[in-house]
Amino acid sequence: MKITQENPNRYIFRDLSSISATIFMIVFILLILSIKIIFLPTFLRIFFTMIIFLFCPGFIIYNMISSIKEISLLEKIFLVSISNFFILIFGTLIFNRLFLFKIEKNMGALFIIIFGLVVLFIFIIYKLLKNLKYHAQ
């Protein structure tokens, strides 16, 4: 995101990525819970699952690359979904092999929620630090 010296406050107002990321994460958690708790038709469950699988927590990557003009929207969507795919499969395997994360019922959904929240937390801290650094200057 290009920051203009003339209006430094503009950066804070325009940079809604942390807020939007938090909202997205809440939506994803609600979707996961709705699949787990509420009775939904199979088609809807599959549809929600794929949205979660392809975009949570990869939507943060979208926030990172959204300002790159060279990448088209379709490409951005693809980059988000394919990188999310890597994150979840690598994450599952690495956490399963190295830590006490067990492959059990509901653990996959829980893993996605925890992993998503951790990534979101890191992202918000990063954004805050960036803002603080800018204003300190």
Add this chain to the structure above:
Amino acid sequence: MKISRKLNEILPYLSIILGILIYWYWLLQIKKIYWVNFADLPVKIGLLPPQILYWIAIVLIASPFVIFSVKIHLRIISLLVLLFLTLFSFPLLSPYGLPYGRDSEYVYQSTQILLENKGWIPFSGTGHSKIYNNYPALYTYIWLFSDISNISILESSMWAFSIIRFLLLPLILYLFFKEVLETENRALLGVFLYFTSPSLTNHPHHEGFAIIFFIATLYFLVKILKNNLPIYKALFILSGIMVVISHHFTSYLLLTWLAFISLFGFLYANKFILGILTNMKNISSHKNFPFNGFIILVFVMGLWIAFISRAEFAYYFSGLDEAFAKSINPKVKDFTALNEEIISPKILNQTTAFNNDEENITEIVSIPSPIVQKTKFLGLKLEAIKENMQASFDKLLTLLDVGNFKAIEIFIIILSALIFIFLLIYGITSYFKLSPPVMQLNLIFCLILIFISFLVVTYSKYFIFKRFFEFVYIGFVPFLVLAIEKLYQKNFLKLKPVLPLLLLILLIGGNLMLVGGQQRYYYVSEDKITLDNTLPLITPSSYQSSLWVKTRFYQNDSVGETYVFDTIGAFGFSEVHIHEPALISGLFATNRLTERTLLRLKYDKIEIIITDKYMTKYRTNRRKAYSNSNIQKFNYESWLDNIYSTETFDIYRINEIPV
């Protein structure tokens, strides 16, 4: 005028809707027949609805896409429906909601093992899973899908694979072809042509999963060469690693492919002989080649091979050089006779036939006369290559015969092969020099690949010719697209329907070329069944019997026959050994199962026999068949009556080895 314009707008919609309805009717009829006849296996092919209904539906759905004058949004809808029916063919067709065929059944077993062991454990599982459990990406995804969606692992193992392929494969193909070919229309045509590939099978298998990331890696490479952004570099490495943990053969091929392209980057970096091979323009883009990323991929793959998948690596590479050497060296029957024949070219043609005898390579090297070596050695090699290619061609023709195709089907296959060759040659001769370096390099590499795979067709272990189309189409399709575009602009043969017809023939020909169907050609007669398409032989009772085997003979040894062994082996978690030696060598990789072990397992340790041809084939190591006193039929389980009543297969416990 207005009415005809309106009609032209409505016709594509009608065509797609009518196609879907016919397809749906055809599918429901199949399911009905299977359910009605589940106790009478294999389902008689004559009972099933005519296959022509399927082809009519496919042609109706694809027609709006192949007619270029139709509006773009309608063409996209047509393509998406076609891709949906193709990519979802496996779960749509499965009549009992069960995975069928070797790969799919063992993918289910691997996912189940992941869940039962509460984690990924390499080398676990039985049969086919032993190899593929070393590649955890696919079944980790299936487990995650199952866990989030609350859908059972049995159903997820069928649907999750198709869903991810439908969402990502056409998209990555579109982006890749758009990057290479520059326009949207060309990219769409590229996606369509890629799906005419004869080796694009749709049942859940590791290669089908890895191909998504294979193309993604190549796509990110092309992006890096154009625009060196860090995000592309990161995703290039991640996609490559994903291929490494998804499938052995695909990862070896990816690394070779990248090495080939990197060679030109190396030449550029060293200001070496540029453009000497292909008159390449803009080779300067190769200065961006991600050498670091490539080295990381090689390193990751090296680690994976060293610690996890050494056996698979050994399987593919032990004997490869020998097979290739045999393919390009002539057979020498009689040393003296050869020397005489070399002097006389007329006789030479009759005696340098190719065969598989192992001793011949050393004989060639030891030809004593230096004059003969210098003058005739290359000629001999060329002659051997020619003979070998003839043998390969004959073998491929034999496959058509084995496939039991009807005359019309063989006609379409040959026609589509000719159209493909014509378009490819036309595309290469017209556009090779004008195309970007990556396109040229991909094409050269794919041509080399297809040539080598054709040379080694006669070696059963390296019969990978059909599998290669899934990969080489990436290099071929851009030139096919350009050729079709040029023909369209030139108004080929002055007839508008010619090009759409050619495209439809390519689509049908590609689908037909899969021997045994493998979930694209759908149901096949008994004599065309392959290990990957055992649809007519699976029933709910075979699944039940597998669970029964699992509870009683978990990971024990048993002997199964023909197509039954995979079902029992995968669902029943049993080490099912098959009798046929050709299938044994195909199933068990390299030194995992030595001949001695196999004999011991097969004849001494086994506890049950699952067979449909009991006692007509199975004999012990003492060459004596089992008699009724040696075995015990499991007839006390009431529900097993279902299995017995099918007369397809039975399960027997072995009480003693006959002497």
